[in-house]
Structures are given as C-alpha cells and as structure tokens.
Amino acid sequence: MARPSRYPLELRRRAVRMVAEVRDDYPNETAALQAVAEKLDIGSRETLRNWVKQHEIDGGQRPGTTTEESAQLKALKKENAELKRANEILKAAASFFASMSSTGHTHARSVHRRAPGPLRRRRADLQDAHRARLQDRPFHVLRPQETPRNSLRPFRAR
Template sequence: MSKAAKYSPETRERAVRMVFEHQNDHASQWATIESVAAKIGCTAQTLCNWVRQAERDQGLREGLTTSEREKMKALEREVRELRQANEILRKASAYFAQAELDRRFKR
C-alpha cells in the first residue's frame, strides 16, 4: 500500500470533521489537530494537510480544490502523452522523408 493511501477516505473525513467540531475546545487549531492526530494514529502534519485541503474544498481557504487538482493532473498527463506522440510522429516523419530521398537517389 502506498504512503498516500495509508488511511481510508472515511478515516480522513472523520478526522477532519473531529478537528472542525472540537476546534473551540482548544487554544488553537494546531492544538486541536495534535489532539485528534494522537487519537487516530497519524502525524499532526498529515492531519493538518487534510484539514487545509478540506478548507480549500469548502472555499474557506485559497487554492485548488480536490476536483481541480485531479483535473489538473489529468490534463498534465494528457499533455505529456500528446508530446510523446508528437515526438514519435516527428521521428517517423524524418525517417520516411530520409527513406524517400535515399530511394530517389538510387534510381
């Protein structure tokens, strides 16, 4: 299992919800995050990252939402594949052009 998938989406959602629900019980959001992280068994920084992303998804914080990030990754992958295809076509075109020149000179 990869590091990114160590915790289930349900665990992540529950932990973030706990931070939001118990935020008023602690002196700061970080204190809440540390408390909840200890209970679910992840690092405080990991939980902080989940909370920050949830805040972006809810429009409470600037940045890309989860769906925007997924779309960006898909578009970047598509651009990479298209560049590879263009490079293959460019090389094939040069190869066949050279073969055509060689054929003309052999006549």
Template structure:
C-alpha cells in the first residue's frame, strides 16, 4: 500500500498548469517553478518532480510515462507472486517424489 499523499491531486494539476502557463507567457523557463511553488506554498522539488512527470506524460521529455510505470509495477508484483508459487510447487513436488519413490529413504 502506498503512503498518503501530502498534496491533493487538484493542487498538483493546478500547480503544473500554472508553471506551463507562466512559461508560455514569459517565454522563460528559469525561475517559474520557484515562483509558482512559493505562491502556492508547495515544496519546490515536489513541484519540479510533478512538472517533469507531466512533460514525460505529454511527450515533451523522454522517460517512463505514468501509465507505463504503473503497469511495470503491476507486472513486477505478478512476477514475485509467480516465483513464490513456483518455489512452493517445486518443494511440494520434491516432497511427493520422495514419498512415492520406494528406493529413497523416508
């Protein structure tokens, strides 16, 4: 289970949108994240992370998109479960092979 989020999703979306709008208006990338973060009372690094992820999701920057990251995490969980089940099945088959083989001591 993931940790509770410090900032609501609406604030995240609004802050990212404000950064993009301010960049368009001024034509300047430098300082926009700091200004918006200070104005909204959000930590600058948190906003920088949200903007970076929005750029990746929007195709403006290379990286793993949010849906892809969620799918990867889901597949990794599934692989862990399957490996655990496989180990259990191997142990069970070895146990029953010993039980059924008359040549092996019990």
C-alpha cells in the first residue's frame, strides 16, 4: 500500500495554477518551477514538474496515461491478482478432493487396491449380467444343496 501524499490535493492544484500563470515571467520553465516551489515550500522542483506534467496529460495537452486510467488499471490489476489467488485455492481444493477415495478416507486406498497385472473381468463385472443364460448361473453357490430324503431318516440297524 502506498503511503499518503505529503502534499494535500489543494496545494497541488494551486501550485500547478501558479506555474501556468508565472511561466511567461521567467526565461524558462525550470526557473518558473523553482520559484513556485520555493514560494509554496515544496521540497523539489521535480515534484512540481511531475504535477504539471500529469495535469497536462489529464487535460489532453500531452500524451500519456491519465489519472483516471491509472486508477482504473490499478483496480483491474488488484482484481486480477485476487482472482488468480482464488483460482489457485480452487485448484488446490480440487486436487485435494480428487486424491481422496470415494469413501472419503485417504487410508482406504491401501485396503481397496486392485491386484497387479491385467484386469480380469468376470460375469458379475459385465453389463447386463442379469440376462445371462440360466444354465450358466452357479445356483449351487446361491442356494443350499438339497439333501436326499433318505438322509434325513434316523439310522436303523439291520
């Protein structure tokens, strides 16, 4: 943040007006600037020269960036820097959440690892597996095996 100006705005305007009024009374502009700077107790004539130059730019008498354009450019640069910071934060958050597993725990990766080697798909992994042929389904795994009727009878010795 820039420090506030040592000279008030009204003093600047008055000094620029005085230089414009007394410019013809002196042999060159430097002498006029020096005289006005001494009268108004301005530290350097170069400071006053910069004020006069900026006044001429703002008035359209000299090419350059006006005070208004400069303020607008400064505000846009500040907004741009703020947006870049926000973008960096969002990128970091996105990469953080992308690195997490679907369960939300980072330690779950070590538990749910895939086996090394080529990926082998089984019928359950395929789409439309429920439409597979009935004779291909392993019903013996899904239903308990039926026991023969004679195995339920108590043992009789003959």
